[in-house]
Amino acid sequence: MSAEAIADAVPEPAAQPSPKASTRSRFAGLRSAKTMTGLVMFGVFVLAGAFGPVFWRKDPSALSNDILQPPSSAHWFGTTQTGQDILAQVLVGTRVSLLVGVTAAVLATVLSLLVGLTAGYVGGLTDELFSALANVFLVIPALPLVVVLAGYLPTRGSLTVAVVISLTGWSWGARILRAQTLSIRRRDFIEAARATGERPIRIILFEILPNEFAIVASSFLFTIVFAILTQAGLAFLGLSDVTTWSWGGILYWAQNNQALQSGAWWWFVPPGLCIALIGMALALINFGIDEFVNPRLRVQKLAAKRARQMPVTKSEPRPASRRTDVVLEVTDLHVNYGEEPSAVKAVDGVDLVLRRGEVLGIAGESGSGKSTLAYAITRLLRPPGEVVSGSIHYWPRGEEPVDVLRMSPDELRAFRWAELAIVFQSAMNSLNPVLTLRVQMADSLTAHRPGMSTQQRDARVVEVMTMVGLPADRADAYPHELSGGMRQRALIAMALVLEPDVLVLDEPTTALDVVVQRQILNQIMALREQLGFAVVFITHDLSLLIEVADRIAIMYAGRVIETGSASELYRSPQHPYSDGLLHSFPHLHGPRKVLTGIPGTPPDLRFIAPGCPFQPRCSKAIASCTTTMPLLLATTKGHQVACLLTQPRSDDDGQL
Amino acid sequence: MTVSSETPALEAHGLVKHFPVHRIRQRLRGRGEVVHAVDDVSLTLRSGEVTALVGESGSGKSTVARLLAGLYPLTDGTISIGGATVRATRGRLFREHVRRVQMVFQDPFGSLNPVHTIAYHLRRPLKVHGLAKNRAATRAATVELLEQVNLTPAEQYLAKYPHELSGGQLQRIAIARALAAEPKVLLADEPVSMLDVSIRLGLLNLLAGLVKSLGLAMLYITHDIASARYFATTTLVMYAGRVIEGGPSEELVQRPAHPYTQLLLASAPDPDRAGRDPELLDAGEPPSLVNPPEGCRFHPRCPHAMDICRTEAPGTTELRPGHWTRCWLYSADTEADTAQAPRPSSAASKEHLT
């Protein structure tokens, strides 16, 4: 997968964030409401443990004659059977429990780091032995082991208990760290560090370890909770030193003095609640870490429903074309990521027309909005992506056009695949790994043609597979049993199963080798001849498009900046960007021209200056380029360009 | 084309790399299934020249680069630098080796550690190889490196983290880091394939300039044979772990000999070919390297395969000075058949001028 592909396929704003914004977004997960709540709660406990006993100057062990007093101003949490102050006990208990938790977590983390990092980095036999050890400890039930170990201990002080807990609690972290280390070890920067001549120990400590911060932190917090809970359990059972005031110890005394039976809830409830709350606090922090590690978990503010299921309501669509050969028409489409005013305009007023049976190529680099366009056309945008305005009209054969963006969920389901199918670039990711090809092909038949019998479905599956050159016996194969090329063929077969009018190909061959790519392209073109569907072909590879497309639209910064027939565009590109692109790839034949490429970097959509977005990289820019946004205007028939250099200023006829 | 008569900067002979499939089972059973990632690869890199290694993914070209960089131990073969054989994958000897042979990776986003600053990345090789004595010297050296890769003003980049930069900028930094050790040999593993089309050329031109100005010997690994034609003096084509054809780039692209090279060229995107589908007979895929085909590894897909191709691996045949291939079609032993040698496919053989 190329960088463009990644950047463009993931419906997230620009791949290269700018400094400030990115640092913020990097830690966005940690600033969520949940995480903050967790941090505040945890902070309160830490403060209570650290300073509580200093301010609440009562001796937790001091006896008094105030027996079993409910909470009062003298004893905020009430008193015990022997007149001890429960708040004082809880405060000291906070300290002790946290200490036990943190000590156990530190020990367990050190142990799991040692084992996990070594196993993951060194690999080989060391790895196998270490992971076997971790797995064995993981399978052996922890609490019974702790109970048994504690049963043998003569002294059951907090430290001893912490050591025992860490002995049983390290394996989970070790396992995760090993997996993480393995995956980081395969990353190029580790290879690069080795290639620089770094020593292994330095690589482990300075290259790998910092990248595991989130996982280490997460497993550290998890272990604290585990240790506090386990210590509480042991103390409650009387298997740990109950003369030190840990939360479990308080519960032990409360329980043995029949606190609940005598209605002394103030004695029994606070310690348990403390344990639950600190566990919750750490879990909430862990949510943030999870979201930090896996940004997909972040719940976007933009309501999921609005972007995905609700039809566009803003701005009336412009009347659709009346031309009969049109099958799909995109009119003034705007797609934003995020909400105004900070929204990123990924697709910014795109107009496109797809005629029946034609191949329309859409070329663009990362951040050009070409994949977003594909997702918008198929209404597959996920939050924070949202179609803000515009229309996408589809012409069923011989019928009135319908606006895809205004379809109800049921209409949309019926429209999808039957009329418009899509092929994504990564075949491996596009196929459901746990279902056979047959099931995955047949289920669209089941959904759209409920009347079909199983035999008919099977026959159709075999038919389309044969069509794309897949042996019929592969129908019962799982995706992982196929090569990359075969998977891509399977996807194409799947797309054709309902004979759609439009096929959207989003970088369908980028991940494949040149030879296989060529085979598959030929196959698609042959099928188009045969079946007559129209193709929207989205790619960053202009040279390929010129070969296969009838017409090409070139996108830059969310806009179409030039469109025309493939041959004309190749012969005489009019936009400086198109021209630059065409001089950016080496040719196989002909003289070796001097190739310059385009200076600068593709735009970051969040920081677009007014005027022509290409202006900063344009060698031919004139003064007005920094202020005036050029419109897409026809130059010759069927050829439109959005560049101030090619258009008279007064021309406002921007229609297709 | 400069042909250097001095000792090659790097010479590799008969490189073999097998990766075991399963360690434990292998130990238990005493027999190991291995991936024959690289088999009998020899190449020569000369100072001031670019050698391209072209092939599909999985053909072993990246493995060759890592073998040369000393990142993997060799299963067999020798590597010599400046005439002296090297065999070290650890310790002082290894560091001495990597000081002379540096590598640029494919993925600029992945080859820089996200938790370290740019300055850190550039400082490390200087420290590891003892090239900068003090803080000021280190800083001066890093600034100079950034300027060398046209990242100016350099100061603006030093404190940044990788995620704050674009792919093109990152790749330049990766190059700067590789240059920090003042290497003799630069191994560039698909250095531009993950970058945007519009900035690829800038980077390739930078590399070409560095090769000239610093007298580097560069191995340029790519799947894009057209770029090899533009940037490399010599091009080698790899298929399924073996180099099957090599020669001066222009010669190789215009007059491909091996059926696979011909297939590769016919498959490559070519706007000049617009509207005409190239004849493509092949629908096969590269073989498994765990059990590679006997004989010539291309024979299952080769339209010209003969009996001998299925049993014996072809030797090297020199077609013209510097242009050689490994194919029975051109072998002296099968001289009789040369008459039937395939004409390169029509699209590839005709020269199109725009």
Place this chain on the structure above:
Amino acid sequence: MRYLARRFAFYLITAWAALTLNFLIPRLMPGDPAQALLSRFRGRLDPRATEALTAMFGLNDESMWSQYRTYLADLSKGDFGLSFTFFPTPVSTVIMDSLWWTIVLVGIATVVSFVIGTLLGIIAGWKRGSRWDHLLPVTTFFSSIPYFWFGLIVLFVLSGELRLFPLSGGYSSWLSVDFSWAFLSSAFKHAILPGLTIVIASIAGWLIPMRNMMVTTMSDDYVVLAEAKGLSPRRVMLNYAARNAILPSVATFTMSLGFVVGGAVLTEIVFGYPGIGNNLYQAVINEDFPLMQGIFLIITFVVLLANFLADLVYVWLDPRTRVEA
């Protein structure tokens, strides 16, 4: 299938490791069971009875290696020795008497919590950003509550004050253990509260990872593609998103069986449930070495067995594990 063979080999190794660990722990730790029993019966046993007890329990000095061999030989015959606490009842009898209680209670509770948690996780993931998200903090809170504390409160309120449920035990003492309706309904009644606390306390452990995996999976291409195919939301949710998102949960399920059996120690003690966790506790406070070891081993073996069964399920769910690799 190689995958299963490999797992099986792993379980064998783990079983052996557990056996050995089990052998070593008591011998590396200080403590003297006869002395412990003496202190337990302090006052009623004449101190001179120490010798009697030592003789009775057959505690003697042998080399570690020969003890280890005897230990393994005895175990292979299913002989775990005689329990000290319930002398002279064989440990195996004590265990068999309680094992089924635990397996049924914990087994059902675990499955119920897995099913409910996973289902809620699927829905919460599918409808993320909606009100279902509130499930997260709520269940997290419940999962952080100490089992025993929660159990005691529930027990005190529902059984003690309201007398809705039995106070403790696994069945009414007046019934004999058989498959009569009276016995089964009594056993069910006694299992409700302990089962419920296990379910409530462990549900978040399934819900949250499942929800996270759902959210992650939902942006995977194949789910997007399934939607593009015009499949019904239900089918996309279950066959595409959930079907894949559940795989890590199933893998965790195998791990978590250990934790659940562990957690059940406290639950059983709190509810006076006649299960193996309760026995383990008895064994520990009485320094009943043979019983402790036997129970620890049995728990480990049951966990291993459950893990293996879960592996079978995993193979069934994930075709990729069936491949030669």
Place this chain on the structure above:
Amino acid sequence: MKIRRRRTIACLVTAVALALGAAACTEEAPPAKAGSLPTLEITGTGGGPAANFNPFLPTSALNAYSAVNMIYEPLVQFNILKEGSTYPWLATAWTWSDGDKTLTFKLRDGVKWSDGQAFTSADVVFTFELIKKYAGLNVNGVDFETVSAPDDKTVVMTFKTPAFTQLYAIAGLTPIVSKHEWSAVPDPTKFLDPNPIGTGPFVYKSYNPQLLVLTKNDKFWQPGKPEVQQLNYHGLSFETAGIQLLSGELDWADYFFTTGSNKEFVNKNKDNHFWYPPTGVVSLVPNNTVWPLSELPVRQAISAALDRQQICDLGQYTFNPPVKTPTGLLLPNYDSALDPKYKDLTIVEDKAKAKQLLEGAGFTLNKSGIYEKGGKPIALTLTVPSGYKDWMNSSGIIAQQLKTVGISVTVKGVSGDDWSQRVAQGHYDLTLGSSNTGASPFVAYQGWLDNSQSGPVGSNATTNVERFNDPATQKLLTDYQSAGTDDARLTALHGLQGVMVEKTPIIPLVYSVDWAMYRSAKVTGWPTAEDPYAPAAPYTPGAEIVVLRLKPAA
């Protein structure tokens, strides 16, 4: 005192565990037939998985529920609440001869085993030979030379040394088993005795780990007894037992509510009663080998500084009355044994006297308010098993009280096992301990003072863990055992009381009690403070006496 401790441990253990075995809801019990004799619901600790009725094994169900004597009876029953108070049981008479080296029992006529066979001297001889042969069964350490049966109703035991003090163990604690059942048993130490044949008032009916049911023995030798049809022993958790007691589902329990609910229990129903007679002494045990506890004034100062009433109130839930006499004698049980010269001598809390004692011994207060001598402050560690809730409480109070007289005490809770090892080997400063309990005050004194129960630090001491070593005292102990007459024994006892008063080897604190709660709804005739014919707790050997006194309520 021993028994109380065992029970407290058991209570606490159950409390911690919340359940030993499991509980039954008594409301599910099948209703008793109208007009028949009552059934008693009794709480206990629950048994193991197997029906084990071997009376010798401490792990058997009979011992777990302390129901041994309901089936297997001893030769003599003792009322431990009153010195010298005995009930002839299977033996109607016993005599010492040959300088207390020969003991002769006359057995009761007409006693039958529950299978109908006659009870004879052969059974008694067999029983004693059995425990002699199998050391594992001899849990009370009975030590004799020979046992023989001159005739059907006579048993003669001989001893090497005067064995007067063994009477309680031999006659009171050894359950007599039948020769015809037990002679066929290959290894009685591993015998489960699933169908016990005894002479007692009850026979075994059913068993599961949650419930032991004994039913009336129609062949019992006391005609018309028992007037109770059935005993249901429930294995209940501490919680459950409390709840069921309050709701009237239990008739008899060894129980205490920690928090004033005892009153609530009594107020709830006129049939509800509790009676906690003292049966032992809990003492603060100073390690006599450790300085400064080796100095008598220090021990005396500690004793003077303690407010025993507060220890009782706060540490012992008000149930364990403070010890009043410095002789350590269990009063009023052993009133008759008290040396008249100590009759009016009582322990008084006197902090001034404590300080005076310390200063008299050369101690001075240091800056932190602690007495020191030669620069060494009195800083002691009080080691207690952390599982003994009341002891832990009391220890905290003791530490606070001693602090006020300039003695620093740190409480250290350890595991039960660790505690018994430390104490046995003398690795402690201060600890708490309970006295040995038997039918005579001598048992306690012997436990405390006998040098043969002690040993040097590092080797195991049994009961004289404070390691008091005094030849004169040793002679008094020997005198008592070989005295031969009651008067001589009494003299020796007075001497031992003097040792306690003068030398303060240990510091008595409070009396331990037998917990008993019972209901007179179904049956009457329970022992009370007014009629202390036996301790009221269901777990004492005297429980059989109690059951046989019960009559159906009107």
